[in-house]
Amino acid sequence: MLAYGFKSNGGPEVLEEIQVPTPAPGPGQVLIEVAYAGVNFAEVQHRRGEFGEPDGPGGYDVPGLEVSGTVAALGPGTAGPAVGEQVAAYLPAFGGYAEFAVAGTDFVRPVGALPLASAAGVPCVYPTAYGVLEDAGRLRAGETVLIHAAAGGVGSAAARIARALGAAHVFGTVGSAEKTGLAAGLGYDALFAREDFVDAVLEVTAGRGADLVLDPVGGAVRRASLTVLAPFGRVVTYGDLGRHGDWTADVWDLWKNSRSIAGYNMGDVARRSPAVIGEHLAQALSALASGTLPHTPPTVVPPAEVAEVHRRLEAGGTQGKTVFDIARRG
Structure with missing residues (x-):
């Protein structure tokens, strides 16, 4: 599958378009075909090496803490959202800048009436x-x-x-x-x-x-x-x-x-009290979809601009939320 990742820690220039194996969901997990991926400062820290050196498939790490998209498959014995359902998900182990991502069911919730582009900016923020x-x-x-x-x-x-x-x-x-x-x-x-x-x-x-x-x-x-x-x-x-x-x-x-x-x-809460993350995610998606909680639509950019987006984020030059349209490569 197509993804955007890095093989060595460093500045935004280390991010590149890559091909990596499509992940397989395990027990308690779902596979999501990603429509949009949110951008967060923790992904800058990930790229810089503040969470360690890359050790993913082929030596690459794929950033991305939050996505929206469609459930493509369920892991063995998993009771969760139905295949084909539109969801938003938090990814504590990263992996969102890709065509497919795996998420634990504690961190996956239906988007309801909220547009997928907006939903992608919800699970982390x-x-x-x-x-x-x-x-x-x-x-x-x-x-x-x-x-x-x-x-x-x-x-x-x-x-x-x-x-x-x-x-x-x-x-x-x-x-x-x-x-x-x-x-x-x-x-x-x-x-x-x-x-x-x-x-x-x-x-x-x-x-x-x-x-x-x-x-x-x-x-x-x-x-x-x-x-x-x-x-x-x-x-x-x-x-x-x-x-x-x-x-x-x-x-x-x-x-x-x-x-x-x-x-x-958030990482600590996700490890030790994952249900809290799911509760807040459901709370936010419901409030945003109903209009009870007002929000500004995110800035949507193609993932080919990943390095430039990271530069702006690192320099404090962004406002509100930015999400990548994963289907739009150019």
């Missing part, structure tokens, strides 16, 4: 957004939320979900001042430039601060986020876009200022 808000963040109605990397896939999904869950105010930060004008279209009350968000957040909240901060950036942004927390405020960390080194928080500071730090890692 939306369960993560629900997870950082509800599971790790313990968001309650009436609270104020601050979202870093606000124009990205998780950020823009989290803004809308936070509002649907009853947040009173939703603010965000972006890496460039040019993006601050996107606030209304992305569901925010306001967006601030990330380099000077502290004063802006305290001003707009009359000095109280935010109840919940979602941070995939790390480094100085993570440290500064603690200073804008309201009493009993929480910072939820779920990434390290800036590739910063380890950071140790001062427990004395957390205690004396009634602050908390929590973590969310």
Whole structure:
């Protein structure tokens, strides 16, 4: 089958069009004929080698954490979606940039009335957004939320979900001042430039601060986020876009200022509590299909542009969600 992968870790230029064997579903798995594959920052990390060296068929690894498409086959003894059903799936072991992908039934859900292109951007981004808000963040109605990397896939999904869950105010930060004008279209009350968000957040909240901060950036942004927390405020960390080194928080500071730090890692949840991912995926697909949760259609590009898409994503030059139209090779 056709796929897009890499044989050595490195920059976007290592990605290439390849031919690899079509995977066979095992027990508890389904084979999906991929229509669209979502693009996520974790795939940049995968390509760079942050998850190890490639060791797939022929020495290639195929990125891709989420897909939509049609069930082509079920593994032995598998009770799951019917062959021919349109589904979306999370792929914790990657493999989505390909004509076919295998997924465990815990991570596969019918798309319902949601278009396949939109559904491809749901399985990774939306369960993560629900997870950082509800599971790790313990968001309650009436609270104020601050979202870093606000124009990205998780950020823009989290803004809308936070509002649907009853947040009173939703603010965000972006890496460039040019993006601050996107606030209304992305569901925010306001967006601030990330380099000077502290004063802006305290001003707009009359000095109280935010109840919940979602941070995939790390480094100085993570440290500064603690200073804008309201009493009993929480910072939820779920990434390290800036590739910063380890950071140790001062427990004395957390205690004396009634602050908390929590973590969310989708891979860990998928390993130890896979049903949670499936529940959030079903929740998101249903809310998006019904219109209860508004969303912006993704940017659809041919997979031949995989290297360029990775370059833009790595440079912070993307907005919202990008998906590859796997059937469109050119």
